[in-house]
Amino acid sequence: MKKENKKHLGRRQFLKKCAKAVCTGLLLSFVEFKNVWAKQVGNGDKSAERKYAMGIDIHKCIGCGRCADACKKENKVPREPHYFRTWIERYIVPIKGEPVVDSPNGGIDGFPELKGDKGILKMFFVPKLCNHCAHPPCVQVCPVGATFTSRDGVVLVDPKYCVGCRYCIQACPYGARYMHPEKHVADKCTFCYHRITKGLLPACVEVCPTKARIFGEVDNPTSPIRRFARLHTITVLKPSLNTEPMVLYAGAEGMVR
Amino acid sequence: MPKIPQQVISLGILFLIAIGGFVIARKFFIPHSFGLYGHYRADAVEEIKKQEIVYAGAKACYDCHDDIYDLKAQSYHKDVACEVCHGPAASHVENPDGVLPPIPNDRKGCAICHDYSPPRPTGFPQIIEARHNPGKVCKSCHNPHNPTLPHTPESCSACHREIYMKKSISSHASLECATCHTVPEGHLTSPRANEVGKPQKREFCGQCHAEDAQVSKDILRIDLKTHGERSLCWECHYPHDPETNT
Amino acid sequence: MEPTIIQQAMMGFQSFSGYIYPNEYELQWSLLIVLYPYLTGLVAGAFILASLERVFRVTVILPVYRLSLLTALAFLIVAPMPLFAHLGHPERALEMLWTPHLQSAMAMFGFVYAWYLLVVLLLEIWFDFRKDIVMYSKNSRGLKKYFYLLLTLGSTDISEEALRFDNKMCKFITVMGIPSAFLLHGYVGFIFGSIKANPWWSSVLMPIVFLFSAIVSGIALMILIYMVTTLFRWKKIDMGCLNKLAEFLFYTMIVDFSLELLDFIHRLYESEESIHILSQLITNRLFVSLIVTQIFLGSIVPILGLIVGRFGKLPDELRRIVYFLSAVLVQVGIFSIRWNVVIGGQLFSKSLRGLTVYKVQLLGLEGLLMTVFLLILPLFILYGIVKILPPWTDSELEVHK
Numbered sequence: 001m002k003k004e005n006k007k008h009l010g011r012r013q014f015l016k017k018c019a020k021a022v023c024t025g026l027l028l029s030f031v032e033f034k035n036v037w038a039k040q041v042g043n044g045d046k047s048a049e050r051k052y053a054m055g056i057d058i059h060k061c062i063g064c065g066r067c068a069d070a071c072k073k074e075n076k077v078p079r080e081p082h083y084f085r086t087w088i089e090r091y092i093v094p095i096k097g098e099p100v101v102d103s104p105n106g107g108i109d110g111f112p113e114l115k116g117d118k119g120i121l122k123m124f125f126v127p128k129l130c131n132h133c134a135h136p137p138c139v140q141v142c143p144v145g146a147t148f149t150s151r152d153g154v155v156l157v158d159p160k161y162c163v164g165c166r167y168c169i170q171a172c173p174y175g176a177r178y179m180h181p182e183k184h185v186a187d188k189c190t191f192c193y194h195r196i197t198k199g200l201l202p203a204c205v206e207v208c209p210t211k212a213r214i215f216g217e218v219d220n221p222t223s224p225i226r227r228f229a230r231l232h233t234i235t236v237l238k239p240s241l242n243t244e245p246m247v248l249y250a251g252a253e254g255m256v257r
Numbered sequence: 258m259p260k261i262p263q264q265v266i267s268l269g270i271l272f273l274i275a276i277g278g279f280v281i282a283r284k285f286f287i288p289h290s291f292g293l294y295g296h297y298r299a300d301a302v303e304e305i306k307k308q309e310i311v312y313a314g315a316k317a318c319y320d321c322h323d324d325i326y327d328l329k330a331q332s333y334h335k336d337v338a339c340e341v342c343h344g345p346a347a348s349h350v351e352n353p354d355g356v357l358p359p360i361p362n363d364r365k366g367c368a369i370c371h372d373y374s375p376p377r378p379t380g381f382p383q384i385i386e387a388r389h390n391p392g393k394v395c396k397s398c399h400n401p402h403n404p405t406l407p408h409t410p411e412s413c414s415a416c417h418r419e420i421y422m423k424k425s426i427s428s429h430a431s432l433e434c435a436t437c438h439t440v441p442e443g444h445l446t447s448p449r450a451n452e453v454g455k456p457q458k459r460e461f462c463g464q465c466h467a468e469d470a471q472v473s474k475d476i477l478r479i480d481l482k483t484h485g486e487r488s489l490c491w492e493c494h495y496p497h498d499p500e501t502n503t
Numbered sequence: 504m505e506p507t508i509i510q511q512a513m514m515g516f517q518s519f520s521g522y523i524y525p526n527e528y529e530l531q532w533s534l535l536i537v538l539y540p541y542l543t544g545l546v547a548g549a550f551i552l553a554s555l556e557r558v559f560r561v562t563v564i565l566p567v568y569r570l571s572l573l574t575a576l577a578f579l580i581v582a583p584m585p586l587f588a589h590l591g592h593p594e595r596a597l598e599m600l601w602t603p604h605l606q607s608a609m610a611m612f613g614f615v616y617a618w619y620l621l622v623v624l625l626l627e628i629w630f631d632f633r634k635d636i637v638m639y640s641k642n643s644r645g646l647k648k649y650f651y652l653l654l655t656l657g658s659t660d661i662s663e664e665a666l667r668f669d670n671k672m673c674k675f676i677t678v679m680g681i682p683s684a685f686l687l688h689g690y691v692g693f694i695f696g697s698i699k700a701n702p703w704w705s706s707v708l709m710p711i712v713f714l715f716s717a718i719v720s721g722i723a724l725m726i727l728i729y730m731v732t733t734l735f736r737w738k739k740i741d742m743g744c745l746n747k748l749a750e751f752l753f754y755t756m757i758v759d760f761s762l763e764l765l766d767f768i769h770r771l772y773e774s775e776e777s778i779h780i781l782s783q784l785i786t787n788r789l790f791v792s793l794i795v796t797q798i799f800l801g802s803i804v805p806i807l808g809l810i811v812g813r814f815g816k817l818p819d820e821l822r823r824i825v826y827f828l829s830a831v832l833v834q835v836g837i838f839s840i841r842w843n844v845v846i847g848g849q850l851f852s853k854s855l856r857g858l859t860v861y862k863v864q865l866l867g868l869e870g871l872l873m874t875v876f877l878l879i880l881p882l883f884i885l886y887g888i889v890k891i892l893p894p895w896t897d898s899e900l901e902v903h904k
Contacts, residue, residue, distance in 0.1 A: 061378075074312050123375050144610065150294075184591030198306075206315070208336075264658045291602055
């Protein structure tokens, strides 16, 4: 019975302490929340300028796979068929029903011939790569800061700092990331950062024989990407996710995802 | 003055050690360039920049091979970079005599782009590799740096492969392209400036398919007045494969 | 040579259907990551059960109070191991503490874990057992004496005032511990629920579903552990306690099941772009683990069992058997929930056009044997802890009666 009394006294103290702790916690989290809010809604983040963009013209792509091949050579991407920084999909749209998509070895070895194209409405190729989003979900989820947006707006991976938790691979809506089988870190397209910072084009853009891939600096009025964006109706992949990609598609239909 | 309980003192010491240890360890383990520009190792950017370049870029080729470059710049292959066919050549730029890029001498390389594939955009020049002068190396007729055809094409299928393929297995297989299309003189050399003529009226198809047409009885007949009402024939029938309803 | 042949053979057996992005052929999170939420769920559940006694004075479950705390500790020690084993660079794991990225749910792991282990669980156990520890150190000899003396951390005062303070602190920590336990497991749910790229995971209900399934699994685990330990100690089971546990288990299961049903109905009704691939996922890939194991065997059967066991007129022996079997089924069900979330969420392509395949490896760091080992390990740790700090309250029990 004596115990009971003490317990009551104690409870009041606990509640006070609890209230204090909760208040401090709320204050702290509000400060962080403001930062996060600003970043997510996208008006407060001035640190990363979005300098580069890539344009992809679906009507020009012939599906030769030179881009995916050059990317693997330039960036020493493992040649095995399940690791790609860029790849090409073939869309086969039937007259009725859902489109069928394939990408054997990322399109590097070409696409198998189709037997009997009677029910087909149309076909086209869609090159894919990291979208270098303005709001990259991969960067958001990286627990250690091993993937980040550089000051010129390119999403990069620090191979010496990545712990290999693969959370970023799960968070990427575009399947643009993979686990490097030898380095055991996440890996993905860098827009050929080592080339573009020296005035060269990304390897895939360099070798594209039909200029289906366009690359340039967004702020430069004479840059090919400006002309590309002016002359075409631009769409991005999965716009509903609000990632704001910097890979712009011309001629990609709503079914492309 | 209330006495601080013994438990709090011993726990306090323990926690202070733990937190202190954590703070010190943190100082020690955070890479020095971390957080310079953002929540990442700033040095990583420089390290990524240092990655080895494998593809030299067409401008590098121009420095020595300007003659070929200029020729190519005037040709249909003006957008095809040198390294598409010759492979990555940064090592050749660095050591021009020691490393020589391959000069493809087969049909495979050209077929990667020019073999017929239905999803390719219309107008992109395509051939069926197996049937197009089998056994001959492409280079023997086409100069890769200036691939304008050595002679004007003999058949429409050289360019309009997709249509040709469709038509060849359709009931219109026996018809020449010129049966329906008028081909202006300049179309073979500059196709865009001289477009071919197409039928404009139902009566054109009626020349063969109307009930009173003066042609073989095997050809399918319709009543031109009632069939399909006011629609134009090609709104329902694709003329190059007329059985398909699209 | 051998692995490539095996790999090729496996590729032959695997049946991918539809289109998946080329980088998706390899499943990223394996069986070990299934284990992680399962283990933390048990921790959070066991702790919340213990707090029922402390905070809400459900004194009838006193026999499992201390046991629950020690169980939570044993499982919490093992919980990060599967994560650790799964990392590409385990030696870099501590970067999460040195440079945590505050926007990342996963970065909070180190802190949530440290908070829960050091501030909540260890402290509560220490305050709760301090009197015992001091007594042990006084009554034993040699190394054992010094070991217990070390555990006292130098505070050997067991005057009535000091013990009252212990009791007060214990309760304070428990009050803090409840939101902490919610945090620990709610946050694991958030790790999955916040991935907007994955329509199977992305759900605001995910943390809450995780939390309630955690409580369910924790209570079921304590039923099992309590029954087994009393059996091996040749003691009588306190049926009042067991009935109460079964009752709590039943209530939380109803809440958990309703939440999951709500999630399901909501998805079906909204019927977004992803609904086609998700329905294929359920009917093709997850039929056994979701419909049969999770919903039928893991939820409906044990709920019915608990209704019959708790509210039916059964002899105690039969009742115990029903409780035991229900608790076992609940564990299987909760494990399949974790499986369906973690593996299920990776079995379809983010192109929403195809399904992939997951083959469980037997050997290796991420294999089946490792998983079984990590599942059994906490029980051995618990055995060790119980040897050091016996949690039994049999004498108190007699006082109650």
